[in-house]
Amino acid sequence: MRKNVFFIAFLFLISGRAAAQSVTVEAKIDSLQILIGEQAKIQLQVAMDAKQKAVFPIFSDTLVKGVEIIETAKPDTQYLNNRQRLLITQEYSVTSFDSALYYLPPFAVQVDGKEYKSKALALKVYSIPVDTLHADKFFGQKPIMKAPFEWGDWWGLIGCSFIAIPLIILLIYFIIRLNDNKPIIRRIKVEPKLPPHQQAMKEIERIKSQKNWQKGNLKEYYTELTDIIRTYVKERFDFNALEMTSTEIIDKLLEMNKKEDISDLNILFQTADLVKFAKHDPDMNENDANLINAIEFINDTKVVEEENQKPQPTEITIIEKRSLRTKILLICGIVVLSVAIVGSFVYIGIQLYDLLA
Template sequence: MNKLVSRAKMMKKQIFYILFLISTISFAQNPMVKAEIDTTNIRIGEQFQLKISVDETKNVIIPKIKLKGLEIVDSTKVDTLKNSLIRKYILTGFDSGAFYIPQQQIFVKNQAYLTDSLLVNVATIAVDTTKVKKFPIKAIKAEPYTFDDFKIYIYIALAILAIIGFWIYWFVIRKRKEEEEVPTYRTLPPYEEAIFKLNELDEKLLWQNNKVKEYYSELTEIVRGYIERELNVPALENTTDEVLEMINDFKKSDTIETSKETIAKLKDLLREADLVKFAKSKPLAIEIEDDRKDAEFIIGNLKPKQITAQEDELE
């Protein structure tokens, strides 16, 4: 019984060794993959070519090349030629000595294959120091300037420009705009200014849009402003009764040219405006249009009396 067991164990060991030997042989002997170099001797810095060929085009994986002492300068894409794949690498070495390109593992249809290892000798370049021209030691070269070297000056310049721009805007452009925005009618004579403002009021269409209170406020302000400029009295600040009292006093003293009709229209207009502004009165459209006509009539028929040369001599 023991002999049978020992024989079985021996057979298992033999089968294992046979399988291991077969796998080793198939892994090492790989006619499907091949690695070649165009030279085995180079000088430091020279380049040479490594070519890996695979006699198969489907399910081929060429991993990254592993090197020791040598460096990859460039590589090409995989080329397909008939029934094989080829990939080329440009290599070089910067240290003298003998270096191996180790076996590279290539996978073909999930089966691993190894290329041959290759030996490359890298030789130094002999330098004849007697023929080399000597040069003086160069001075230390300054590093190139970067943005960080100038950013503080750029920030200061931007701040100065911002201050100058603000100063120009505030004291030049803004002042010029304010001068340009001054209404031209302020320089007109009192009568022309009042007529201009009446036309502007008509264009606003205030009472037509149910803004009767705003309309009468502007209408009486135009009339009061005309009286203030033409007769040189504070008509805008005084009440309706005070304005009417001043006009009557001027009429009695014969210092203005007007009629009782003009004064009556002025009284009716100012009273109507007070009712609209303070008593919320709502005049009809025809009444509003009449008040507009009366305002223009008052402006045209209320003016200071012109003193003739003869009257001036009498005074």
């Protein structure tokens, strides 16, 4: 009795080990009959122990003569029996262009150096039946049909075109602004307008601080000083002294009965004309005296302001010079706009090609 038990256990052990090491190779085809040019799929499955290694057959482009391999899919691996067994599936897509019955020989698979084969397969390829008795039923190729017009196909192209137009205008504007080097920003500032005598005295103080006559710049000194007087006379007496000669200004003031106020002014104008046109070189005292004469003329002829009178406002245009940062921003804007425009045209070209092809 004990010997029988040991013998049965031994048989189970041997059968289990043999089952674990068994290898099966199976080939299946999804269609045994196809028409010329149609495709059929062949599945090659190998079941083996998970620790074993399999090498599948390698085909170039022909399975057998007359049967071509179109595609070899990637092997699919599946574990079975708690990862003890392994099932590998390899799929081939085949076709044929000659009608015949093809014999597909067994597929040979190498597993751990040992060759295993599947069963042979057969594939019947039929030609397309042709009705030769009714030749009038054959027609030539149909012309290419044009797809119907759809606005939906053109919306992206039209929208991109409308976007590209303002981008081009903005790009041209930036390029012009960069080339002419003019300021982009202008600000209008409203400031109180100074009375003529105060404005003139402000300019004289500026001349005094520059001290051009002490530096030998006599022509510049007398030009600025007489221009200040001319501007003051224009604002104070309401005639265009800026466009008149020194003699014409003196004569005009004489007509206005300003004899007592212009004697010193006449000396200033005469000295200035000699310096500017005759290269006269007055001494230091004479230069100081002429500056004092200008101040006294302004003080003697100024209009006495009413107490608590509010100064009249005036508009001053302030031009902000273009900074390096502004130039960099302009250049960056030009680059970005250029890329956007080029991209728009590429997109438009691709869309037109697709729609018209």
